[in-house]
Amino acid sequence: SINSIVSNLLQLKKSSGSLLEENISYEEITQTIDKITKELKYKLTEKNIELVNIVHDSPQINMPISRQKLYLTLLNLMNNAIKHSPQNSTIEFFTKSNGIFIKDHGIGIDPAFISQIGKEMIVNEDTQSVSGIGLKLVSNLLEGSKVKLYFENTQEGGTLAGIVFA
Numbered sequence: 254s255i256n257s258i259v260s261n262l263l264q265l266k267k268s269s270g271s272l273l274e275e276n277i278s279y280e281e282i283t284q285t286i287d288k289i290t291k292e293l294k295y296k297l298t299e300k301n302i303e304l305v306n307i308v309h310d311s312p313q314i315n316m317p318i319s320r321q322k323l324y325l326t327l328l329n330l331m332n333n334a335i336k337h338s339p340q341n342s343t344i345e346f347f348t349k350s351n352g353i354f355i356k357d358h359g360i361g362i363d364p365a366f367i368s369q370i371g372k373e374m375i376v377n378e379d380t381q382s383v384s385g386i387g388l389k390l391v392s393n394l395l396e397g398s399k400v401k402l403y404f405e406n407t408q409e410g411g412t413l414a415g416i417v418f419a
Contacts (some may be wrong), residue, residue, distance in 0.1 A: 352417030
């Protein structure tokens with residue numbers, strides 16, 4: 254739930270101030286992705302979304318991030334990808350030389366807001382809803398580290414989101 258994610262993020266932020274950032278290995282990255290995939294399988298099944306995990310066929314990278322921060326960040330990105338993906342679609346997990354990415358085939362991000370993601374919460378005046386709370390918290394968690402969030406609308410529709418080297 255969002256409450257547990259917020260609680261975990263706040264606790265991690267408090268405890269990580271004095272800790273040196275770890276360097277997570279490719280094997281730990283794949284294990285973290287596998288764990289998130291298992292935890293969110295029920296959400297994927299509810300929407301009949303196929304997860305295409307091609308990390309094993311992608312470049313093997315290490316990242317300067319703790320396993321816990323990687324887990325919380327990817328969990329948030331994956332939750333968002335599922336939330337904004339249509340029924341019967343696919344979501345892809347992969348790495349490139351500059352980071353770890355999740356690609357969905359949803360509606361994409363309104364270009365007017367893409368530069369604000371992770372920096373501020375977005376208020377939809379029409380629906381009186383607020384979004385981006387989790388991404389704001391994750392962005393805050395990554396502040397001062399050697400990685401940052403990345404977002405791009407894809408040409409075929411959908412969003413490419415990731416954690417890239419800063």
